[in-house]
Amino acid sequence: MSQRAAPMLIALVAAATGASGCASWGSARHGEPSLVGTWQVQYIGERAVEPGSIPILTFTRDGRFSGTTGCNRINGFFAVERGIVQLSDTVSTRMACTPELAAQETALLDALRDVERLRHEDGSILLYFRGSDEPIRLWP
Numbered sequence: 001m002s003q004r005a006a007p008m009l010i011a012l013v014a015a016a017t018g019a020s021g022c023a024s025w026g027s028a029r030h031g032e033p034s035l036v037g038t039w040q041v042q043y044i045g046e047r048a049v050e051p052g053s054i055p056i057l058t059f060t061r062d063g064r065f066s067g068t069t070g071c072n073r074i075n076g077f078f079a080v081e082r083g084i085v086q087l088s089d090t091v092s093t094r095m096a097c098t099p100e101l102a103a104q105e106t107a108l109l110d111a112l113r114d115v116e117r118l119r120h121e122d123g124s125i126l127l128y129f130r131g132s133d134e135p136i137r138l139w140p
Contacts, residue, residue, distance in 0.1 A: 111129045
């Protein structure tokens with residue numbers, strides 16, 4: 001195994017076994033906006049997702065999330081407190097994608113890394129991230 005592959009393998013094992021260095025990971029407290037559920041990504045900032053691709057994110061009550069970027073699978077941990085969102089330990093598979101899906105994946109992973117807050121609007125969830133006035137828009 002290469003030295004480069006070892007950290008990814010450790011991260012994947014940690015994610016699969018639920019290992020996390022932060023005891024506060026989990027779903028929102030009572031009365032706070034929640035991410036729990038399965039959501040389709042419709043927009044990443046101003047960018048609509050690629051036609052025919054369906055990026056999906058699932059957030060569970062135990063503070064984990066998983067899904068697809070439209071090409072690769074992702075998973076990690078999340079926490080919501082007072083409308084502030086924190087995602088951590090995000091890992092993904094590394095399958096080859098078309099150039100369009102690779103660009104979409106990069107945009108989504110970058111945006112998820114920089115998510116700061118959420119808002120519910122008309123049945124959707126808006127995840128606002130640093131560097132953009134336009135959120136990631138999730139639909140049920």
